[in-house]
Amino acid sequence: MKIQEIRVGNWFTFVKWDKPVICELTDLMELCVRSDGAYDDPPIDEMFAPIPLTEEWLLKFGFEKDKRWTKWRLENTHFMITRDRGRYSLFGRGRVPLKYVHQLQSLFWCLTGNELEIK
Numbered sequence: 552m553k554i555q556e557i558r559v560g561n562w563f564t565f566v567k568w569d570k571p572v573i574c575e576l577t578d579l580m581e582l583c584v585r586s587d588g589a590y591d592d593p594p595i596d597e598m599f600a601p602i603p604l605t606e607e608w609l610l611k612f613g614f615e616k617d618k619r620w621t622k623w624r625l626e627n628t629h630f631m632i633t634r635d636r637g638r639y640s641l642f643g644r645g646r647v648p649l650k651y652v653h654q655l656q657s658l659f660w661c662l663t664g665n666e667l668e669i670k
Contacts, residue, residue, distance in 0.1 A: 554596040560666050561653040562608075563599040571602055601651035604639050608652050613670040630659070 557563070557574060565572045572578075579595075602608070606616075606623075609632060614623035622642075623632040631642045632649070640646040641658060649655050659667040 552596055552599050552601055554594075556601070556653060556657070557595070557599055558653070558657055558660075560660070561656045562602055563653060564602055566593075566598055566600050574599070601653055604649050604652050604655060606634075608655075609639075611669045612655075612667050628663070 552563070557579070559574050559576050559579065562571055562573050564570065609623045612625070614625050614630075614632060616623055621634050623634075624630065632655075633640050633642045633646070639649045639655075641649060641655070647658065649658070656667045659665070
């Protein structure tokens with residue numbers, strides 16, 4: 552995973568534990584301190600793996616399905632996620648493909664200035 556994609560507040564799989572975690576500032580600070588190689592830890596960008604975006608994650612974030620089960624909307628926003636041929640996209644002025652949870656979180660933050668949190 553690219554180090555530029557790691558952002559405080561986003562969900563990732565922490566490779567060492569193979570478990571989803573939310574990235575906190577203290578995590579990044581400790582990783583930076585330990586990244587000098589003295590602790591036998593891998594580089595920071597190898598410590599995190601992206602979490603695939605699934606229907607389960609959309610529901611956790613508060614998106615609701617429409618009747619056709621191919622669109623998800625987030626209450627009080629203009630966000631609509633579509634699924635076509637197994638691929639998710641943010642639909643608006645064009646389509647933005649989304650493969651991972653952190654991509655949706657980062658895009659939401661960039662467009663609204665708010666964190667996309669688990670409900």
